[in-house]
Amino acid sequence: MNFRSDNESGAHPSIIEAVSTAFSSGSAHSYGADEWTLRLERRLRELFEKPDLVAYPVATGTAANVLSLACCTPSWGAIYCHPQAHIMGDEANATEFFTGGAQLRPIDGPAGKLDSRRLADALAQPVYGVVRHPQPSAVSISQATECGTVYDPVEIAAIATSTHRHGLKLHMDGARFANALAFVGCSAAELSWQAGVDVLSFGATKNGALSAEAVVFFDPALAREFLFRRTRGGHQLSKMRLLSAQLEAYLTDGLWLANAQHANATARRLVAGLTPLKGTQLLYPVNANEIFVILPTRVHDALQKAGAQYHPWPSDRPGERAFRLVTAFDTSFDDVDKFLSIAKAASSQ
Numbered sequence: 001m002n003f004r005s006d007n008e009s010g011a012h013p014s015i016i017e018a019v020s021t022a023f024s025s026g027s028a029h030s031y032g033a034d035e036w037t038l039r040l041e042r043r044l045r046e047l048f049e050k051p052d053l054v055a056y057p058v059a060t061g062t063a064a065n066v067l068s069l070a071c072c073t074p075s076w077g078a079i080y081c082h083p084q085a086h087i088m089g090d091e092a093n094a095t096e097f098f099t100g101g102a103q104l105r106p107i108d109g110p111a112g113k114l115d116s117r118r119l120a121d122a123l124a125q126p127v128y129g130v131v132r133h134p135q136p137s138a139v140s141i142s143q144a145t146e147c148g149t150v151y152d153p154v155e156i157a158a159i160a161t162s163t164h165r166h167g168l169k170l171h172m173d174g175a176r177f178a179n180a181l182a183f184v185g186c187s188a189a190e191l192s193w194q195a196g197v198d199v200l201s202f203g204a205t206k207n208g209a210l211s212a213e214a215v216v217f218f219d220p221a222l223a224r225e226f227l228f229r230r231t232r233g234g235h236q237l238s239k240m241r242l243l244s245a246q247l248e249a250y251l252t253d254g255l256w257l258a259n260a261q262h263a264n265a266t267a268r269r270l271v272a273g274l275t276p277l278k279g280t281q282l283l284y285p286v287n288a289n290e291i292f293v294i295l296p297t298r299v300h301d302a303l304q305k306a307g308a309q310y311h312p313w314p315s316d317r318p319g320e321r322a323f324r325l326v327t328a329f330d331t332s333f334d335d336v337d338k339f340l341s342i343a344k345a346a347s348s349q
Helices: 013-024 035-047 061-070 094-099 116-123 153-165 177-184 220-232 241-274 297-305 333-347
Strands: 054-058 077-081 103-106 135-142 169-174 199-203 213-217 290-294 311-313 322-326
Touching (some): 153 169, 177 199, 213 220, 297 333
Antiparallel strands (some): 199 213, 290 322
């Protein structure tokens, strides 16, 4: 009953098999000139219905975020994001480091979502061209958010409108983009560039890959410096095909969406079983595969005694204990049902 994180999940057998095939198929061109990497870019162009996009594999989500943002801002720039964004609190100032000093500016909003009106107000401040002020350069949103909520295309477009009005670029941290897409049910294009996203960190590691992400530039002009930045940042892998093979298998026959749909479905099953229990309350709507919930002490204690694993989470209300549960592509319904059986038994005591 491990609900600590989808980072703790294994890798899908089809992806492991694809890496094995790429590794054992003999010699291949290095540093991304191989057939797997070339095929991957073509697949992403088809998926996003954007024949001029350019895409580059990297090994980690942090690399995808910070290297793409470095292409969007000068070192004296300002990047606007939610206070709970991964780039703000979980990447050890990597954005500031790889941009050469660009400043992160928090724009709050409920349930992990950046508020488009607050953003518009911030971007309307008279700082453009004033040499004493950081210059607004980019906006970053997380999909799904750090609270497990999902932006729909209309919400993204509202953010993109003020972003582009002032000449800024819109970045999306799509570490759980597949889970978000599975929830919204639209096309990948509608949830990204058609809504105004300029560059996407396309996640796969949390959803069945060994370790593989892709930076997808919908605005090819933004990618001019990327290869230099990727090399300088230590993510120009000589055997790039081992990343690309993962991502190619991830996109084959809809595996990526099937994995996300399963993770979302197990999360919904947990929610359906937990919410009727007395004293249990959700902190945020559950749109994808993360659940933030207040559990009564007796329920939490019973689950811990039975070996269930999940993370504590801050609650704004004194005396209440909140927790985060995350499901994954390989979460079993048996584990979900066992967890709920223990919780229900403890709740009824």
